[in-house]
Amino acid sequence: MKNFTETILIVDDTETNIDILLELLGDKYDVVVALNAQSALEIVQENDIDLILLDIMMPNMDGYELCLILKEQEFTKDIPVIFLTAKDDEESIEKAYKVGGIDYITKPFKPVELLARINTQLKVKELIDHLNFISSYDEMTGIYNRRKFFELGEAKFSQGLDDLYCVMIDIDKFKHINDTYGHPTGDKVIKLVTKSIAEHIDSKAIFGRLGGEEFTILCTHSSKKEVVSHIEKIRENIEKLEILSDSGEVIKFTISEGVACADKDTKSLDELLKKADVALYEAKGLGRNRVIFR
Numbered sequence: 001m002k003n004f005t006e007t008i009l010i011v012d013d014t015e016t017n018i019d020i021l022l023e024l025l026g027d028k029y030d031v032v033v034a035l036n037a038q039s040a041l042e043i044v045q046e047n048d049i050d051l052i053l054l055d056i057m058m059p060n061m062d063g064y065e066l067c068l069i070l071k072e073q074e075f076t077k078d079i080p081v082i083f084l085t086a087k088d089d090e091e092s093i094e095k096a097y098k099v100g101g102i103d104y105i106t107k108p109f110k111p112v113e114l115l116a117r118i119n120t121q122l123k124v125k126e127l128i129d130h131l132n133f134i135s136s137y138d139e140m141t142g143i144y145n146r147r148k149f150f151e152l153g154e155a156k157f158s159q160g161l162d163d164l165y166c167v168m169i170d171i172d173k174f175k176h177i178n179d180t181y182g183h184p185t186g187d188k189v190i191k192l193v194t195k196s197i198a199e200h201i202d203s204k205a206i207f208g209r210l211g212g213e214e215f216t217i218l219c220t221h222s223s224k225k226e227v228v229s230h231i232e233k234i235r236e237n238i239e240k241l242e243i244l245s246d247s248g249e250v251i252k253f254t255i256s257e258g259v260a261c262a263d264k265d266t267k268s269l270d271e272l273l274k275k276a277d278v279a280l281y282e283a284k285g286l287g288r289n290r291v292i293f294r
């Protein structure tokens, strides 16, 4: 599973401590060093840190305080923090876990033990990252899966935006593509359609695969005219795509899209999706490869 070198941040105000740790960890990991809490906070902004070794006694801001801040920030809250300190009283240990530390090692430490405990926490983090990924993203396309789409979509919907649009997208006659050319070719079509749509939507849009050949986009636009022309463009781009079947035959494909706008009567995200779905159904009924706005 692992094919990269993890980055460990050492935060300690004593340079000799840092030298010992660098000697021990430098060959195995990418190591970044901070001599105080403030510079540690700057480093985590600019680097992807996989684990932090944190001293407690430091001037200005101590390790406890730094750990609390790290655990409050969305982008740093999941970085495991191991306290590495000379303090060995129960009160200090208890406090370290209370502020969010995941492990506590006292100085002087046994190198083998420190390495093993770092390794354990890195493995746990890797598993958690993997679980987070598979619970949020669609494995085939890399875009949001149904669950994550609804989680982010509900949050967006609850903001009560009056320019919120939902687009339901379906690949036309997809069953026919699968039946005629086989599922691997069908999968290629799904990936290509996803890529094309992803390239043409706003970075703030929430784009997910609801299942099979069905996708949805939740986005904001300044006007109905703007959203329709944008969605129309997505349809045109896909119409131009082609792939080759295993026997070298050129395969073309199209999508149908149904668009709906959230108005004051739209009570839930579900309702908005249903409205867009009705429009999509209409697009299919009218001969596919078209956009219908409801």
Ligand SMILES: [Mg+2]
Residues within 6 Å of the ligand: 012, 013, 014, 055, 056, 057, 058
């Ligand atoms: Mg210190």
